[in-house]
Amino acid sequence: DQQVKQNSPSLSVQEGRISILNCDYTNSMFDYFLWYKKYPAEGPTFLISISSIKDKNEDGRFTVFLNKSAKHLSLHIVPSQPGDSAVYFCAASPNANAGGTSYGKLTFGQGTILTVHP
């Protein structure tokens, strides 16, 4: 049962344009969401996060949008740069009320390979 899904295995964009990466989830107990970036032969690096009490969070070129009713989140990168080429994972965690052993437990999507062409 894939509770977090990234339906686009890959995305290719031109430098300077917007990159939009999408993520859907099914578990209504999820209420904190994170995006990670991963370069080859390295571990995932935390990028940006959002709590379910918000619908948008910005950090420089990166913005995450959350649509709770649709159980959908997206990551926007503007403008895209060649150095952004990596695999992007979305991850979700239940809230504290989900139970002590679930708090902080991340469920990851399959990842989307982003390629930004110069």
Added chain:
Amino acid sequence: EAGVAQSPRYKIIEKRQSVAFWCNPISGHATLYWYQQILGQGPKLLIQFQNNGVVDDSQLPKDRFSAERLKGVDSTLKIQPAKLEDSAVYLCASSLEARFEQYFGPGTRLTVT
């Protein structure tokens, strides 16, 4: 600030052999996680420690996998005996207590032949 350290970076073993991975988390991080990432998939949590204690090991194949966290700092993950399907990258991550953001090490790529 030093990041999460893992060793070895690469390991090749034959099926039915045993293997161990080591992780040193970021100083002061009470929570430590081991993940398995199979090619083309996202990381899957195997076990979560809070200081010395196990918080969640529901997805750890306990017939062959074991993990311990010594003195609430370093951790080892062992596979005995290994199977072909254990070929994956094993990632260690740590976080501050009660924080969602986890910080990952570079991983150990295990190949079982």
